[in-house]
Amino acid sequence: MSDITIPTSEHADDHSHDHPAWLAHHFDDAEQQFDSGKLGMWLFLVTEVLFFSGMFVAYALFRSLHPEVFVYASQFLNAKLGAINTGVLLFSSLTMAWAVRAAQLSQQKILVSMLAMTLSCAAMFLGVKAVEYTHKWDLGLLPAGMYITQGVAEPNHGNWLQILCIPAAVFAVIFAGWYLFALVGRNRFQLQIAGPLLVASLCFFAGVQLGVFLESGESHGDAHGSGHGATHGDHHEGAGDHAAHAIIVDHMVATSIPGQAFPSEVFVDPKRVGIDEPEINQRGRAGIFFGIYYMMTGIHAVHILGGMGVITWLIVKAARHEFHSKYFGPVDNVGLYWHLVDFIWIFLFPLLYLIR
Amino acid sequence: MSAVISKPLVAPVESAKEPGNFLTHTSGFLSWALTLDHKRIGLMYLVGVMSSFLLGGVLALVVRAHLFYADGAFLTLKQYNQIFTLHGAVMVFLFIIPSVPAALGNFLLPIMLGAKDVAFPRLNLSSFYLWVGGAIFFLVAMLTTGLDTGWTFYTPYSLETTGPVVLATMGVFILGFSSIFTGLNFIVTINTMRPPGMTWFRMPLLLWAIYSTSIIQVLATPVLGITMLLLMAERFLGIGIFDPKLNGDPVTYQHFFWFYSHPAVYIMILPAMGIISELMSVHSHKGIFGYRMIAYSSVAIALFGFLVWGHHMFTSGMANVTTIVFSALTFTVSIPSAIKVFNWLFTMYKGTVSLTTPMLYALSFMFLFTIGGLTGLPLGALSIDRHFHDTYFVVAHFHYVMMGGTLVAFLGGIFHWWPKMVGKMYNELGGQISAGIVFVGFNLTFLPQFVLGTRGMPRRYATYVPEFEFLHQLSTYGAFLLGIGLFVALGVLINSLFRGKKAPTNPWGGATLEWVCSSPPPHDNFSKPPVVGDPYDFRGLEYDAREGGYVRRK
Numbered sequence: 035m036s037d038i039t040i041p042t043s044e045h046a047d048d049h050s051h052d053h054p055a056w057l058a059h060h061f062d063d064a065e066q067q068f069d070s071g072k073l074g075m076w077l078f079l080v081t082e083v084l085f086f087s088g089m090f091v092a093y094a095l096f097r098s099l100h101p102e103v104f105v106y107a108s109q110f111l112n113a114k115l116g117a118i119n120t121g122v123l124l125f126s127s128l129t130m131a132w133a134v135r136a137a138q139l140s141q142q143k144i145l146v147s148m149l150a151m152t153l154s155c156a157a158m159f160l161g162v163k164a165v166e167y168t169h170k171w172d173l174g175l176l177p178a179g180m181y182i183t184q185g186v187a188e189p190n191h192g193n194w195l196q197i198l199c200i201p202a203a204v205f206a207v208i209f210a211g212w213y214l215f216a217l218v219g220r221n222r223f224q225l226q227i228a229g230p231l232l233v234a235s236l237c238f239f240a241g242v243q244l245g246v247f248l249e250s251g252e253s254h255g256d257a258h259g260s261g262h263g264a265t266h267g268d269h270h271e272g273a274g275d276h277a278a279h280a281i282i283v284d285h286m287v288a289t290s291i292p293g294q295a296f297p298s299e300v301f302v303d304p305k306r307v308g309i310d311e312p313e314i315n316q317r318g319r320a321g322i323f324f325g326i327y328y329m330m331t332g333i334h335a336v337h338i339l340g341g342m343g344v345i346t347w348l349i350v351k352a353a354r355h356e357f358h359s360k361y362f363g364p365v366d367n368v369g370l371y372w373h374l375v376d377f378i379w380i381f382l383f384p385l386l387y388l389i390r
Numbered sequence: 391m392s393a394v395i396s397k398p399l400v401a402p403v404e405s406a407k408e409p410g411n412f413l414t415h416t417s418g419f420l421s422w423a424l425t426l427d428h429k430r431i432g433l434m435y436l437v438g439v440m441s442s443f444l445l446g447g448v449l450a451l452v453v454r455a456h457l458f459y460a461d462g463a464f465l466t467l468k469q470y471n472q473i474f475t476l477h478g479a480v481m482v483f484l485f486i487i488p489s490v491p492a493a494l495g496n497f498l499l500p501i502m503l504g505a506k507d508v509a510f511p512r513l514n515l516s517s518f519y520l521w522v523g524g525a526i527f528f529l530v531a532m533l534t535t536g537l538d539t540g541w542t543f544y545t546p547y548s549l550e551t552t553g554p555v556v557l558a559t560m561g562v563f564i565l566g567f568s569s570i571f572t573g574l575n576f577i578v579t580i581n582t583m584r585p586p587g588m589t590w591f592r593m594p595l596l597l598w599a600i601y602s603t604s605i606i607q608v609l610a611t612p613v614l615g616i617t618m619l620l621l622m623a624e625r626f627l628g629i630g631i632f633d634p635k636l637n638g639d640p641v642t643y644q645h646f647f648w649f650y651s652h653p654a655v656y657i658m659i660l661p662a663m664g665i666i667s668e669l670m671s672v673h674s675h676k677g678i679f680g681y682r683m684i685a686y687s688s689v690a691i692a693l694f695g696f697l698v699w700g701h702h703m704f705t706s707g708m709a710n711v712t713t714i715v716f717s718a719l720t721f722t723v724s725i726p727s728a729i730k731v732f733n734w735l736f737t738m739y740k741g742t743v744s745l746t747t748p749m750l751y752a753l754s755f756m757f758l759f760t761i762g763g764l765t766g767l768p769l770g771a772l773s774i775d776r777h778f779h780d781t782y783f784v785v786a787h788f789h790y791v792m793m794g795g796t797l798v799a800f801l802g803g804i805f806h807w808w809p810k811m812v813g814k815m816y817n818e819l820g821g822q823i824s825a826g827i828v829f830v831g832f833n834l835t836f837l838p839q840f841v842l843g844t845r846g847m848p849r850r851y852a853t854y855v856p857e858f859e860f861l862h863q864l865s866t867y868g869a870f871l872l873g874i875g876l877f878v879a880l881g882v883l884i885n886s887l888f889r890g891k892k893a894p895t896n897p898w899g900g901a902t903l904e905w906v907c908s909s910p911p912p913h914d915n916f917s918k919p920p921v922v923g924d925p926y927d928f929r930g931l932e933y934d935a936r937e938g939g940y941v942r943r944k
Contacts, residue, residue, distance in 0.1 A: 058511075059506070060505070060506040060507040060511065060583075066582055066583070069582045070509040070510070070578050070579075070582040070583070073577075073578045073581055073582060074509065074510060074513075074574060074575075074578045077574045077577060077578065077608055078574060080608060080609070081570055081574070081608055081609075081611070081612040082612070084609060084610075084612040084613055085612035085613075085615055085616050086616070087612075087613065087616075088612075088613055088616030088617060088620065088646060089616060089620070091646075092620070092631050092642070095639075095642060096631070176627075177623070177627040177628055177629040177630065178628050178629060178630025178633070178636040178637070178638075179627055179628015179629070179630065179633075179636060180627060180628060317628075317630070317636055318630060318635075318636045318637030318638075319637065321628075321630050321636060322629070322630035322631065322636065322637060322638065325623070325627065325628070325629025325630045325631060326629065326631065328627070328629070329619075329620065329623055329629055333619070
């Protein structure tokens, strides 16, 4: 059922006879067109690597100059969420590669569903990321210029997560409406587009749920960020929690030496346990780490958004049955781009989250 | 239109029935605004780039006029800062970088290669609109409040000034993408769109130069992009990387900036060198001397250019060893540059040199570029740079290379390919006069600045000690003379549009493929892949008085 005959629209335009519709007029043949596209995409990826390289260099410089800052500050990052996002992206790379394969084999349905899954993974990634970001904004873990020294003043809590959810909610409503509209009108083409978009926008909320759950559901053993992700401004904890924290505080006071890393087995929310690290816990120190963190992950997230845009474009084209075994260059090239975005994250995750 | 079908490859002697060319292929505003034709995009770039040049040139004249008196003629100090900043930024980002590759390169590259178009025509058009968008950001920055950081946006001043740094850097960011996409397009075009027979070593040297330039554009410009983005983030959020108040490091900014901006000077000069290779050979009517060495030296300059950025920062604070390494690497760049100059000289040797307008510009280039190149060597030497850093010696040096080099070659290129682009011959005497005035005016402007620099006149100062007044006044006179020469050149070109004779297919006797197309070329360049030969084989090309140009005898 997935094998669909290659559309023969050779005579649909005013090109000469040996030029099918999918072959641009200035190319001699399909091979030249494919090679050009592929070389162009690889060059673009080179520019992307160099684009990120500036931030990697900044990271390397500041980490080599201030290793203790990076060890200190990275503990505010939730490695679990980072790991889950890594898994989500790796899985999306699998589905993307599968989509390329499906396009090469003219498997129309598999192509659309694989693209849809890739898109959904991307949305889920952003959902988790939204929880991570907003949680840090609540704590005042911001770039140097706005960094709020932890444990000194109560940072301002905003409804950041809700605000970030608004665009996704708007998209979800629009796509749901579109889906229903297409369902009523029995428009298969529109269904093939609206369906994946609806699922993807819902996946954003799945990511948010997952993030909120993991950011809040770790009160025993690792106390990182208790209560902040789930309900903003909610600081009520059970008595058992307090007992756990007291133990951790004792542990920290006993072992912490200025300028040295915290015990690695304990996830600490320094605001609550009141660690005094005047050297590091300030704008020009930990703040620079967060400056670099937000730039790297933020620009990566922008690339995810861009990738979602082009995958959506691919879904539209795939729903129009434009890809087949003789013409699959765009799927292939977007796949390359997607793998690069994934690849960069594979570097970001250990560099930022796993500093011990 | 179907007029593109049968265009003879050899110069048509009968011109009775006139097939459509790319200018008349379609008409109307949208047919230009939405065109995917590389030739029209090239012409649109040419108009945009020359308008920016006019703006930058007027700003330069304002600066020079102000410096006529030691206490400054009419600008406040703040205005002076804003005007030299805009002069530099407009000239670098809006004029020189896109000048040869985007304007002439767009027009010529596919034709010289024998292709129908660049590999990605839509990307090509978006590059143009990105350029327009970036230019608008810049102009808005100018019209709202003045930018006064210099074109380099050095921190920490760029973080503190009230000027529109974010707007301007956003413009640079956008312009950077325009440049990247142009470079990417050209690399892919040269790699995949060569017709049968067009091997790498049959490509005209301009294409080698543009290819090398494109490599730099693709590899260096993204670093500028991220630098500008980080600078914007530093201003908006205070990420702390560049801001000393937040423990950041301004020298890191300088490293980031020059990692792009030094290779960028080769983006500016390499395509100009490519033009000179064409002009020297065609107007000497003799094959280029040392083809392979010129081709390789372009690539070598592109690669060496990435390793020398530190020589802008000898006085900024670097380890001694680092400065020595950067200094030594800097000298290596002079080797491929000298190879080119010697090869051009030997191309003229025993050639039949016609002193046409393009050739006069090419000869000016040889003279000015050699001075500019040789004065770069003392600047690369550590001990001398201590004294010359940030003086007028530096200003004169890079103006000799950028203006005496790139601009003069660009003008020569415009005069050389003007008949091809618009199909009209210009007044030869007028062109020659313009070349003469430009040459004299240029030297009068910048030779005194070398002297000023060695005597310690610092750059970017709005006022100076009275002892320097005479040399400054010479320089100002020269600048206005230069301006007159450029307006003469502009007048000659515009006049040709209305009064010029119809251009023959091959007015100069060139052997590259663009001289096989009619002037102006048809919409599709070549209806079938052209016959590719040696681009510098002038045997068999003879002047035909009836045709008004050269034709190939069988």
